[in-house]
Amino acid sequence: MTLTFEDFPPGHFGTFGPRRVTREEILAFAGEFDPQPMHLDDEAASRTMLKGLSASGWHLCSLMMRMLCDGYIGRTASLGSPGVNEVRWLAPLRPGDDIILDVEVTEARVSRSRAETGIVTFRSVVRNAAGQALCEMVSPIIVARRAGAAAEQAG
Amino acid sequence: MRFFEDIEIGQQRELGSFTFTADTIKKFAAQFDPQRFHLDEEEGRKSLFGGLAASGWHVGSVCMKLLVADGQRAAQEALARGEKIAIWGPSPGFRELRWIKPVLAGDTISFASEVELKRASEKRPEWGILQPRNTGTNQRGELAFSLLATAFMPRRGAGG
DSSP states (O other): OOBOGGGOOSEEEEEEEEEEOOHHHHHHHHHHHOOOHHHHOHHHHHTSTTOSOOOOHHHHHHHHHHHHHHHTGGGBOEEEOSEEEEEEEOSOOOTTOEEEEEEEEEEEEEOSSOTTEEEEEEEEEEEOTTOOEEEEEEEEEEEEOOTTHHHHHHO | OOOGGGOOTTOEEEEEEEEOOHHHHHHHHHHHOOOHHHHOHHHHHHSTTSSOBOOHHHHHHHHHHHHHHHHHHHHHHHHHTTOOOOOOOOOOEEEEEEEOSOOBTTOEEEEEEEEEEEEEOSSOTTEEEEEEEEEEEOTTSOEEEEEEEEEEEEOTTSOO
């Protein structure tokens, strides 16, 4: 069944994963989008602030997006997202890490400009197997309301 | 690449442009963002985007790609002048990412970066913190993408 706006009340929504992240995919993403030594080369990375090879932050965000898609967005009446309020990269994602995503709905409101849709804001935190938070993201998506919801309200 | 001291508020750099083809849009989406409007032309046309649209994470990742390439060009120029090159630190994150206009198959986005704020790092004296606004503008001159980035930049005085 497709999830609509009504299925996202504020509160804890779900936990998704684990997802193993391999060295090969870290190197492949960095090679294409973020070819800095700290994401590509063990020796150079060991001399950086992150003290060892780590994934591009954009790779981690993209992996979060995929986990969100597989977790629920793929079966949600999502119309897309206007943006991201904030992303905080808190700790490095290392080769071989198993990541878990925790998702909370922080706000759900009906759109003022399109009454048949709502805006749901999520706070998503990705952690490694040790429970260390690696990234926190606060972002809204636009979700269709249940058929007839706008009319009921108007009536 | 440049050092913290070389950077002034308001300084702007053109980072270059990138054309999002249907193939690159679908390839990224299949891997990271398999929503129907990022994978199929017809589904894209029926969506709010009005066409096959790139994942917003694809647009952000391409901006990063051009930022790194620009930094590497600047480093080559510094090396050619016999200067020391700066190696960027990691980023603690970003704010205010806006996907303002959809990036559709065939669109060419020109990226730029303008420094909005710089300050010393209190905890790490060898680093400065820089906040540039990175933007992407399409071939019609419409602002399509914007974010306020944060990055650690090395200070010129700090060894290494």
